[in-house]
Amino acid sequence: MVVVRDAHLLRTEALQYVYALWSLFQERERRMPVVMVGPERIRSVLRRPSLASLESCVFIWHRLTP
Incomplete structure (x- = not known):
């Protein structure tokens, strides 16, 4: 498993x-x-047109709330 923390901060x-x-x-x-x-x-961030291939591989979204 690879964990990418703060992925929203990464450049395209x-x-x-x-x-x-x-x-x-x-x-x-x-x-x-x-x-x-x-x-x-x-x-x-993942909805950027240049990241369409990556977004298409995202299967599960989970949100943790305090």
Whole structure:
């Protein structure tokens, strides 16, 4: 498992790199979960057109509240 903390702070290029590494790994091994941690605005970050491939791989959203 890979945990990306504060994913909402990463530049688009960094998130594209995370996706590229995930995709490369998927070709050779079993699925590796990537957990992106951040506030609600991470959804708007992932909706950037250049991150459409990454967003399409997001299956579960979970929000923890105090």
